[in-house]
Amino acid sequence: MMNARxxxxxxxxxxxxEIDGPASTAQMMAERICFDQTIEAExxxxxxxxxxxxxxxxxxxxxxxxxxxxxTIRFRGELLNGDCADLLNVLFGTSSLRGNxxxxxxxxxxxxxxxxxxxxxxxxxxxxLLAMSNRxxxxxxxxxxxRTAQELADLAAQLVEGEMDLIKDDQSLLDQRWxxxxxxxxxxxxxxxxxxxxxGRPCLYFAHVSGASETMRKRAARAKALGxxxxxxxxxxxxxxxxxxxxxxxxxxxxxxxxPAFLAASVGSERGGVAPGVLYGLLPRLAGADLTIYPAxxxxxxxxxxxCLSVAxxxxxxxxxxxxxxxxxxxxxxxxxxSELGETLGSDVVFIVGSRIQKDPEGIPAALRRLHRxxxxxKLPSG
Numbered sequence: 001m002m003n004a005r006x007x008x009x010x011x012x013x014x015x016x017x018e019i020d021g022p023a024s025t026a027q028m029m030a031e032r033i034c035f036d037q038t039i040e041a042e043x044x045x046x047x048x049x050x051x052x053x054x055x056x057x058x059x060x061x062x063x064x065x066x067x068x069x070x071x072t073i074r075f076r077g078e079l080l081n082g083d084c085a086d087l088l089n090v091l092f093g094t095s096s097l098r099g100n101x102x103x104x105x106x107x108x109x110x111x112x113x114x115x116x117x118x119x120x121x122x123x124x125x126x127x128x129l130l131a132m133s134n135r136x137x138x139x140x141x142x143x144x145x146x147r148t149a150q151e152l153a154d155l156a157a158q159l160v161e162g163e164m165d166l167i168k169d170d171q172s173l174l175d176q177r178w179x180x181x182x183x184x185x186x187x188x189x190x191x192x193x194x195x196x197x198x199x200g201r202p203c204l205y206f207a208h209v210s211g212a213s214e215t216m217r218k219r220a221a222r223a224k225a226l227g228x229x230x231x232x233x234x235x236x237x238x239x240x241x242x243x244x245x246x247x248x249x250x251x252x253x254x255x256x257x258x259x260p261a262f263l264a265a266s267v268g269s270e271r272g273g274v275a276p277g278v279l280y281g282l283l284p285r286l287a288g289a290d291l292t293i294y295p296a297x298x299x300x301x302x303x304x305x306x307x308c309l310s311v312a313x314x315x316x317x318x319x320x321x322x323x324x325x326x327x328x329x330x331x332x333x334x335x336x337x338x339s340e341l342g343e344t345l346g347s348d349v350v351f352i353v354g355s356r357i358q359k360d361p362e363g364i365p366a367a368l369r370r371l372h373r374x375x376x377x378x379k380l381p382s383g
Contacts (some may be wrong), residue, residue: 004271011077011111015091019069020271023061026069027187030058031248034073035103036094040135054079064347068271070104076199077112083241084287092274099272106278113320121255121290122323123316123348129255130165130202135375136342137328137350138163138368142188143170144355149179153187155203160195160203162368166291167192168232169208171259181219182226182263189227206230206257210238220246230255236262240287247288257328258289267302276307281314282292286324291350292325296341299331305344326350335374346370 013036034056037340039046045276046054055077060072080086095101099154105286110115129132140159142152152173159167167188175181185207207228209219218237220231231254235243247256250311280294292315295301299309312327330352338351360367 011109013075013077013080013087013090013106013108013112015073015075015106016104017071017073017095018064018104018271021063021067021069023063023069025061026061026071029069029101030069030073032059033071033095034058036098037090037092038079040094044320046283049309077109080112082115084244084283087282088240096266096273099268102268102270102272103274103278105275106282108320110320113322116255116286116322117244117288117290118286118319118322119256119290119325120247122251123290123326124159124324126204126290126326129204132201133348134164136345136347137165137326138325138371139166139350139352140164140281140353140357141168141170141352142173145170145172145176146178149184149187152179152184153191156188156205157191157195157365158160159368160192160199162365163199163372164203164353164368166204166257167208168230168257170210171210171232171234171261173208173210184224185223185228186226189229193227195271202229204255206228206232206255208232210234210261212258213238215241216242216246220249220252222252224252224329228254230257230290232257232259234259234263234369235286235287235289236260236265240283243284243289243328244287247290254287258284258287258292258295260292264295264301275310276303277310277314281311281325281327285315285319285322289325291328293330293352294330295332296329296337297344298331298337298340299333301331309344312349316348326347328352331355332356335371338371338374339378342375 018027038055056075058074059074092103100333110306156167189205192203192205197274205228209216209223209231210233233243251289263279266279280292294311295303297303297332298304315325315327328350333351334356357364357367
């Protein structure tokens with residue numbers, strides 16, 4: 001199955017998988033992936049000529065670590081029609097069931113990428129909207145669930161007073177009796193807009209709109225009408241295509257912040273699942289996320305420092321016409337962690353500041369000003 005002849009100008013999706021050795025076992029598994037991710041049937045059920053056009057082709061197979069191998073497999077672009085569902089199915093549909101196959105990365109030829117919008121705004125435009133060109137950004141969280149809409153709006157006002165750059169709803173906030181959707185979004189958007197005008201610099205507000213497809217679309221339209229300046233979506237709950245649909249909606253024209261709720265179920269183990277750079281970086285970026293949240297290393301989540309960096313690199317690396325996405329790390333981040341995270345991730349990053357800031361004895365604005373002083377003292381590499 002190596003080096004099959006292909007027509008000039010053909011488009012391809014190329015994926016890299018990590019699989020078990022030794023070499024003979026890895027070869028058999030790589031060949032199995034070629035079939036699993038296309039016809040999912042035994043050889044011989046299609047004419048040889050047709051099978052050679054459809055079944056994936058092994059481009060490279062080499063040992064990557066003790067007992068493990070990397071297989072690079074190429075799939076014909078004709079298997080895709082532009083939906084995220086098609087992409088996910090070809091990349092890791094059946095093979096994800098095996099437990100000892102890990103999707104490490106993927107790439108697409110320019111022709112396939114040209115059919116993908118990617119982020120509408122992207123990293124650079126987000127910075128322009130915030131009039132903040134060179135330092136890491138801070139994002140506050142409206143939480144916890146159980147507070148009234150007015151209490152959350154009061155919290156939002158304090159966050160803006162402390163020079164927060166972005167504010168998002170917590171992913172637990174939907175349309176509950178404690179803070180109904182319309183009242184919460186209206187009050188919070190008003191508070192954030194008012195305090196932003198007073199300080200003379202914008203603060204983006206991302207309202208959480210995840211839900212069933214039609215519900216999400218209605219919430220997104222209503223959130224914009226009520227003054228939200230961004231949308232928070234959890235593609236692990238709604239599907240990546242649902243996020244892509246809202247990102248490309250001209251009538252909305254709002255930046256999208258991707259939340260990782262339920263996505264980590266796909267990370268799997270060291271031997272299986274999807275690598276963090278794909279799950280939190282490439283996939284949200286391709287589906288239109290302008291910013292993507294993921295867990296920081298050293299925060300109690302199964303994320304190494306290299307994992308954390310790989311996501312940031314997947315968000316920001318040059319990728320044809322697809323704009324860079326702003327990586328956003330969270331996980332009980334306080335001033336004691338900012339330098340370490342900044343040295344690893346650079347300046348083109350968002351730090352999610354959650355509930356810890358609310359417990360500071362000096363109050364939220366004072367605590368945030370200390371964080372800003374810490375950031376100003378850094379000498380960071382660019383993103």
